[in-house]
Amino acid sequence: MEAKDGQAWLGTNGYGSRREEDGVCHDDSATPVRANTVDELHSLQRKPQVVEDRHRLQLQSISASLASMTCGIGPKLVNGDPARKKEMAGKAVTHHQHHITVPTITVSDSDLKFTHVLYNLSPSELYEHAIKYEKGSFITSSGALATLSGAKTGRSPRDKRVVKDETTDDLWWGKGSPNIEMDEQTFLINRERAVDYLNSLDKVFVNDQFLNWDPNNRIKVRIISARAYHSLFMHNMCIRPTYEELENFGEPDFTIYNAGQFPCNRYTHYMTSSTSIDLNLKRREMVILGTQYAGEMKKGLFSVMHYLMPKKQILSLHSGCNMGRGGDVALFFGLSGTGKTTLSTDRNRILIGDDEHCWSDNGISNIEGGCYAKCIDLSQEKEPDIWDAIKFGTVLENVVFDEHSREVDYTEKSVTENTRAAYPIEYIANAKIPCVGPHPKNVILLACDAFGVLPPVSKLSHAQTMYHFISGYTALVAGTEDGIKEPQATFSACFGAAFIMLHPTRYAAMLADKMNKHGATGWLVNTGWIGGSYGVGERISLAYTRKIIDAIHSGELLATSYKKTDVFGLDIPTKVEGVPSELLEPINTWEDKDSYKLTLLKLADLFKRNFKVFANYKKGGVSDLADEIAAAGPNF
Ligand SMILES: Nc1ncnc2c1ncn2[C@@H]1O[C@H](COP(=O)(O)OP(=O)(O)OP(=O)(O)O)[C@@H](O)[C@H]1O
Ligand SMILES: O=C([O-])CC(=O)C(=O)O
Ligand SMILES: [Ca+2]
Ligand SMILES: [Mn+2]
Structure with a gap:
């Protein structure tokens, strides 16, 4: 049989055939493909990627986000993926492994070490990263991604800080207020700590998404995080941009630096624990240190909306x-x-x-763009729509499941009572x-x-x-x-x-x-x-x-x-x-x-x-x- 340029091999009659020789029935109805190795076969699964100017601009923008405040310019960019070392050629290359909607970008502060930036990955890709690299990540029997948020399984309101400056006079400060002050300098110290931590990793995840379905009052948010869990959580919880919207995203209105695995330094002024969630409204940035609980990102952005929207009488x-x-x-x-x-x-x-x-x-x-349901004692009978939403793509936090069947036991509180499911709102049938x-x-x-x-x-x-x-x-x-x-x-x-x-x-x-x-x-x-x-x-x-x-x-x-x-x-x-x-x-x-x-x-x-x-x-x-x-x- 001859290969026809770029086409998979077909059987002699074009459809595959059954031949009878020596009285033995040979089943070669399966269509052969032009590949000599599994790697070659695998490469046929993917569509080629074209690196365009716009993607270069996106990389530049992410590089600026990740720039150290003390070093001036942002880290150098190359395309690549930590699992594909051969692509770390030190320059932007066109490569065939990735579909155009999921560009994989590499960033570094030094020419010697690269940090890979995984930009708006799909749920499938994020599942693979989580399962491969994040302890405690499993696929449950209904297809959800079960994951652990670490030592913190709820928000830490006492560790929230808000930068007090000339722009925040009209904020609620003092007794009863959730806004515990910090100064700009301390914010920058924590920001630098988070950025250095993120840049020290092999890879970081970047989500560019929207908040608010009202088109006139939508804001663009960027979330930089170290875990596939965090990226999938925000993919589900924020509004997901279309391909065109992502192409034209430009600069974010607000950026989160989630370095939750890394603690803050308790010797730092204003720090009373190793956890700090810092909001800077003037810089339009939030820094997370010392907690991996994903709800901090969700509710941190909610705080931002509680500031921005009333300014517009909303x-x-x-x-x-x-x-x-x-x-x-x-x-x-x-x-x-x-x-x-x-x-x-x-x-x-x-x-x-x-x-x-x-x-x-x-x-x-x-x-x-998503919902965040409590799961404790969840039952199919009492809450059928939430039950049905816990499927492929949904993040299931801190639940306990059977090691073999991966059936979740929603009555279990041994990790926390605050077990949660985060799913895109369209997972609810009548959304x-x-x-x-x-x-x-x-x-x-x-x-x-x-x-x-x-x-x-x-x-x-x-x-x-x-x-x-x-x-x-x-x-x-x-x-x-x-x-x-x-x-x-x-x-x-x-x-x-x-x-x-x-x-x-x-x-x-x-x-x-x-x-x-x-x-x-x-x-x-x-x-x-x-x-x-x-x-x-x-x-x-x-x-x-x-x-x-x-x-x-x-x-x-x-x-x-x-x-x-x-x-x-x-x-x-x-x-x-x-x-x-x-x-x-x-x-x-x-x-x-x-x-x-x-x-x-x-x-x-x-x-x-x-x-x-x-x-x-x-x-x-x-x-x-x-x-x-x-x-x-x-x-x-
Ligand atoms: N009579 C009831 N009415 C409402 N919820 C009930 C009732 N009895 C038990 N529950 C349980 O209480 C919990 C309500 O949690 P729910 O997720 O709706 O909270 P929420 O207000 O959305 O909180 P959050 O802002 O933290 O998301 C669910 O676990 C639900 O099953
Ligand atoms: O923020 C969280 O962890 C969950 C939530 O919705 C809330 O507390 O209101
Ligand atoms: Ca809720
Ligand atoms: Mn809530």
């Missing part, structure tokens, strides 16, 4: 969001673990996003792409009340909505923030004090204004305990909470009759379709009524004391509302 929100078939949009506010992801992911509705949104004059837009929607009709405040005294649902007046939004009460569920081992009552302004950059009243004023203007109704939903506090009672079933949420969406709860509670003065419905009526009033489910009353007063007192600092705050623009809002809290 409200940034720690909320989930979904939409009914009729176009009615609901927001789900709540702290970590209260149910934003679980309840916004709803078979009967269209998912706009599970965690971070913007509310502009044009409506709602998701900031992210809305692009992730935007009209102005919300319902604003649902979720609280996971470990005291068990808040009603499962109440309708809020305007002032009550503001009061509870500013209070941001919940019982923090174990594990999401480092060091918290069991549920405890907590207040977090705007249901996200760890991420907001301005004073809470600034966001509250914007929310009040938007809800007024667009006629949205506020609700308080307790997804926490009934029948007693944590330890005595139990968490309300997800099935009941879903019924309550259904009744809010359908309008059923607007039409029903209400009863006012003591102390908190909440309006509770007397009937909700599918939920036992006695459950709607907490005192009914408590055996020990005296204990209920004491607990109610205890919680009310905690609310009161927490709100004091806000009640007197006049700077934020809600001053005329302040008295009314303060009065909307508990009275006793």
Whole structure:
């Protein structure tokens, strides 16, 4: 048989044939190919890569990002891959191993050592890197990439620092604020430490992606990291650029240097541990040292949006969001673990996003391109859509699985209670792409009340909505923030004090204004305990909470009759379709009524004391509302 230029060999009849010789049947129906070795055969799998000017510009841009502050110019670039030494020829070469959409670039500070830059790799490539090089990375039975985040399995809010300079006067500083100051010089020391670390590696991953589905307010982000896990996580969580968008990406608006495997130097000023997450708004950069928990990148960028968006009169929100078939949009506010992801992911509705949104004059837009679901006790029966999203491409953090079958045991907490799945939003079957929607009709405040005294649902007046939004009460569920081992009552302004950059009243004023203007109704939903506090009672079933949420969406709860509670003065419905009526009033489910009353007063007192600092705050623009809002809290 003859080879025909560049064509695979075909059988004599062009299709392969069956011949009978010596009474033996030879099956040569398989089409032979022109290759003498496995390597040659392998090379036929790939399409040739063309190195274009634009790719050269991208390399230059990445080189500038990775430049040491003290050395001036950025590291030298060559194409290559650490596993393919022969390509380290010291110059840009056209090579056939890679498809054009996944250029592999090499960067170095010295001519002697090269650091390979792996630019916007695909999930398949990132899987291969993770499995080959990162201990604890495995493919689970459903196809997800199981990985370990190391010693930190939750965020470290006490290690967050924000550079204080002339541009950050309007930030929220001081008591209660998440913004712990650092100076520019110290930031540069940590930045240099991260850049030196990254440049010392054989390879780094670079993601160029977008945040915010609102095309007028989109920002370009670059994430430089050392692990395929981090790159795949951000691939899933940020908005993925199309080929054309990537070609025209240009310079990023914000850059993350994730050197999480490497600690900060505790002798450095402002450092109180070996972990540091440093935000510099003027330089538009973030440095991560001493934690590999990927949520730091996600929430670090969220903080940036909480700074940039309000400057444009756009409200940034720690909320989930979904939409009914009729176009009615609901927001789900709540702290970590209260149910934003679980309840916004709803078979009967269209998912706009599970965690971070913007509310502009044009409506709602998701900031992210993916979802980040808690996995503890996940079941196919209770959360079928999240279950189905855990497949090839999904990052599964810190889960425990069977060594042989690779079946995940979602009840296992031995690594952490904060097990997580990060998947692209289109893995949810009824996601809305692009992730935007009209102005919300319902604003649902979720609280996971470990005291068990808040009603499962109440309708809020305007002032009550503001009061509870500013209070941001919940019982923090174990594990999401480092060091918290069991549920405890907590207040977090705007249901996200760890991420907001301005004073809470600034966001509250914007929310009040938007809800007024667009006629949205506020609700308080307790997804926490009934029948007693944590330890005595139990968490309300997800099935009941879903019924309550259904009744809010359908309008059923607007039409029903209400009863006012003591102390908190909440309006509770007397009937909700599918939920036992006695459950709607907490005192009914408590055996020990005296204990209920004491607990109610205890919680009310905690609310009161927490709100004091806000009640007197006049700077934020809600001053005329302040008295009314303060009065909307508990009275006793
Ligand atoms: N009645 C309930 N309502 C909502 N969630 C419940 C309920 N009972 C149990 N859960 C569980 O509580 C958890 C809610 O977590 P979810 O991922 O929705 O939190 P989140 O608000 O999105 O937090 P984060 O901001 O950290 O992502 C899930 O594990 C869910 O299964
Ligand atoms: O940031 C995280 O680790 C998870 C999350 O969504 C939150 O805490 O709100
Ligand atoms: Ca979530
Ligand atoms: Mn969140």
